Amino acid sequence: YALADEAYRSLRDQDKDQCILITGESGAGKTEASKLVMSYVAAVCGKGQEVNKVKEQLLQSNPVLEAFGNAKTVRNDNSSRFGKYMDIEFDFKGDPLGGVISNYLLEKSRVVKQPRGERNFHIFYQLLSGASEDTLKKLKLDRDFSKYNYLSLDSAVVNGLDDAASFRTVRNAMQIVGFMEDEVQSILELVAAVLKLGNIEFKPESRVNGFDESRVKDKNDLKEMCELLGIEQSVLERAFSFRTVEAKMEKVSTTLNVAQAYYARDALAKNLYSRMFSWLVNRINESIKAQTKTRKKVMGVLDIYGFEIFEDNSFEQFIINYCNEKLQQIFIELTLREEQEEYVREGIEWTNIDYFNNAIICDLIENNTNGILAMLDEECLRPGTVTDETFLDKLNTICAEHQHFESRLSKNQKFLTDHSLPHSCFRIQHYAGKVLYRVEGFVDKNNDLLYRDLSQAMYKANHSLMKALFPEGNPAKVNLKRPPTAGCQFKASVATLMKNLQTKNPNYIRCIKPNDKKAAHIFTESLVRHQARYLGLMENVRVRRAGYAFRQAYEPCLERYKMLCKQTWPHWRGPARQGVEVLLNDLQVPAEEFAYGRSKIFIRNPRTLFTLEERRRQCLEDLATLIQKIYRGWKCRTHFLLMKKSQVVVAAWYRRYAQQKKYQQIKSSTIVMQSFTRGWKARKILRELKYQKRCKEAVTTIAAYWHGTQARRELRRLKEEARNKHAVTVIWAYWQGTKVFLTPAVMFRHPSCPSAPLSRPSPFKQPTNETLCTSPSPPLSNDSLTPCADGL
Numbered sequence: 001y002a003l004a005d006e007a008y009r010s011l012r013d014q015d016k017d018q019c020i021l022i023t024g025e026s027g028a029g030k031t032e033a034s035k036l037v038m039s040y041v042a043a044v045c046g047k048g049q050e051v052n053k054v055k056e057q058l059l060q061s062n063p064v065l066e067a068f069g070n071a072k073t074v075r076n077d078n079s080s081r082f083g084k085y086m087d088i089e090f091d092f093k094g095d096p097l098g099g100v101i102s103n104y105l106l107e108k109s110r111v112v113k114q115p116r117g118e119r120n121f122h123i124f125y126q127l128l129s130g131a132s133e134d135t136l137k138k139l140k141l142d143r144d145f146s147k148y149n150y151l152s153l154d155s156a157v158v159n160g161l162d163d164a165a166s167f168r169t170v171r172n173a174m175q176i177v178g179f180m181e182d183e184v185q186s187i188l189e190l191v192a193a194v195l196k197l198g199n200i201e202f203k204p205e206s207r208v209n210g211f212d213e214s215r216v217k218d219k220n221d222l223k224e225m226c227e228l229l230g231i232e233q234s235v236l237e238r239a240f241s242f243r244t245v246e247a248k249m250e251k252v253s254t255t256l257n258v259a260q261a262y263y264a265r266d267a268l269a270k271n272l273y274s275r276m277f278s279w280l281v282n283r284i285n286e287s288i289k290a291q292t293k294t295r296k297k298v299m300g301v302l303d304i305y306g307f308e309i310f311e312d313n314s315f316e317q318f319i320i321n322y323c324n325e326k327l328q329q330i331f332i333e334l335t336l337r338e339e340q341e342e343y344v345r346e347g348i349e350w351t352n353i354d355y356f357n358n359a360i361i362c363d364l365i366e367n368n369t370n371g372i373l374a375m376l377d378e379e380c381l382r383p384g385t386v387t388d389e390t391f392l393d394k395l396n397t398i399c400a401e402h403q404h405f406e407s408r409l410s411k412n413q414k415f416l417t418d419h420s421l422p423h424s425c426f427r428i429q430h431y432a433g434k435v436l437y438r439v440e441g442f443v444d445k446n447n448d449l450l451y452r453d454l455s456q457a458m459y460k461a462n463h464s465l466m467k468a469l470f471p472e473g474n475p476a477k478v479n480l481k482r483p484p485t486a487g488c489q490f491k492a493s494v495a496t497l498m499k500n501l502q503t504k505n506p507n508y509i510r511c512i513k514p515n516d517k518k519a520a521h522i523f524t525e526s527l528v529r530h531q532a533r534y535l536g537l538m539e540n541v542r543v544r545r546a547g548y549a550f551r552q553a554y555e556p557c558l559e560r561y562k563m564l565c566k567q568t569w570p571h572w573r574g575p576a577r578q579g580v581e582v583l584l585n586d587l588q589v590p591a592e593e594f595a596y597g598r599s600k601i602f603i604r605n606p607r608t609l610f611t612l613e614e615r616r617r618q619c620l621e622d623l624a625t626l627i628q629k630i631y632r633g634w635k636c637r638t639h640f641l642l643m644k645k646s647q648v649v650v651a652a653w654y655r656r657y658a659q660q661k662k663y664q665q666i667k668s669s670t671i672v673m674q675s676f677t678r679g680w681k682a683r684k685i686l687r688e689l690k691y692q693k694r695c696k697e698a699v700t701t702i703a704a705y706w707h708g709t710q711a712r713r714e715l716r717r718l719k720e721e722a723r724n725k726h727a728v729t730v731i732w733a734y735w736q737g738t739k740v741f742l743t744p745a746v747m748f749r750h751p752s753c754p755s756a757p758l759s760r761p762s763p764f765k766q767p768t769n770e771t772l773c774t775s776p777s778p779p780l781s782n783d784s785l786t787p788c789a790d791g792l
Contacts, residue, residue, distance in 0.1 A: 004037045007507045011297050012094035019300035019504040023327055024511030026306040027076035033509050034303035035062060046095035054096045057288045060173040067126060067170045068277050071110055072119040072158050081107040083304035085497060089296040098290030103281045105490045107316045108270040114152045115312060124151055127191055130167025139192035140224040150198030178287035186464050189228045190276045196225035197269045202261040214241055214261035230462030239453040240264055264451055271450045275469040300504055307432045315445040318437050319490050321430055322365045326494055328358050328431050334506050336539055339547060346597030355539040358431040361404050366491055370398050373487045380447050380485055388439045395426055404429040432534040448486045510535055548602035550609045554580050557601050561612055563619045
């Protein structure tokens, strides 16, 4: 926890990328230590919904990778059978943004064969123990472990491991990481297909040409596997019986015997599981990668397989121990050698401390010309008959004189009678001890070949992951170039890892295994002493005791601690070394506690550094208090001025509002008064107009009545005159009639008669034989009567 805390604070406060290297033997507790480191970092960094989601995804990636990449071994019930390096990315505040996982060399040979007392990968047992009956039915599986050839039975059940509960944990973890339900189902189908693949057995069948051909014994498992992966059964069956070899424009098809068919089956199972695991890691990386593209701080956590010494050590143990040799070398480079060379370079008085440098062992393995890996690749690529024995012969020829290589068949006479060294083995004296490697299987495991027919058959599958797992099976992209060997790939990946680690500030966790019995409360002193010696801890302690615990360049040291001295605070104008000298003299640090180098200051005792840090922390608190005081005063003044300004604005707006309201009230009252005044005036004028109108009407009425009275009087007068004149006329006519005989009568008529023009008769004209026309009304006057011309 202390080391994880120091790494995290250095990352956050000093902006230095960190890496935590966890090393030790198999079963020493490296995987558990990596979990504790990640849990601690997750606990001390920031909080928040998005941050918590990222932390949870980073933590839950562990159960998924352990289920598919860990297995029980004789040394460890949860041994990592792959190397894992996780880069955790942080923002400037120290909150996690995401991560990137790199995996190294999964031990895929474990899929098809496990040593006695060991198990296959956990996921097989977890699936059969924890999956529901419906899930097993869909996957065409049975809970009985004994029905699957790829599962060892002598240690299928492990005390303290609940596979059913672990399966539920893995399913939940996959959901948290971000796997879709169809992706989980596809992965389980591949796991089931690997189990089914192990049950496929072959029988020999003779052909006419005398060559043996392999045939599938029971096609039921083959059929179920093809149904799981969506492959035509005939295509896969032919791929197990025939092999097509392409050379330029030619294709040659050869039959496979039973041994070759089993090799093809196991190669397919190993490649299928290994590629599925790589896809799984890439899928996790897609979920946990940082979404932002800003600059990030990085903390790397390396949890890789520990040094292994088994009864039967093969190619996998050779590669694993080579990786541990490289990690030990980087430890030596960065701690023992680099530190002592730095003292000499800086002019510090120093007595050199001897230590074992394992660079000679690394060179024995990885030398591009005479290294074991180079010779293994050369043997795999050369034409002719290539066997493990020819590879051993080459080692015996080239490496015979090497002081860390031992072989019974080498030219070195001292090993000829060593009966602990079998003829088919070679021995390397690693930094952790001598390891005996059985050469059987080195060539095949390094070749790691998968027949092209099987790749093309897998590519034709209708399964959602197959085309991504076997891209070389695409007939349109046939590549005749030989793929790189497993050893070459691992060597390149280890070189990349070492280069990455050297760019970061290293922190080491050395896991010590207390006993070989996998039991608690047992401390085997000899075993612990052996680990402490070969890990270089003794030399490291001696270097630390004789050397200086802390060193730093003058500029950053002065920049970090300058607030502890009034002469250097806030700015030092002179050289940085003089500033550090003034600082340490002012703090009265004893002279034996530090030394001045050419470019760095060296502090011997960690207690001195802790004292400086404590004073700096207190000073920072005082400075923070001062800054807070000034800030709070500025904030209060700013707030007061803002409130004052706001009050003026509010008062101005209120006065404006009040005046506007008063004006509106006065305006409203004035309008009301004006309206009443105008109404009163209008009503007054209306009354006057109405009075004048009534007067005019009265005058008109009186005048009308008066005129009517006058007209009626005149009419009566005229009527009277007319009657009088008529009477005179009648009398006159009567009087004239008696006197003269009237032949035509003269008729008088009313002027309304339209038949003849009106003319006034002469009273002295004689009447004719015309008859008189009389009209009863109105009374006619002499002026209104005219004679008729129609003789009536």
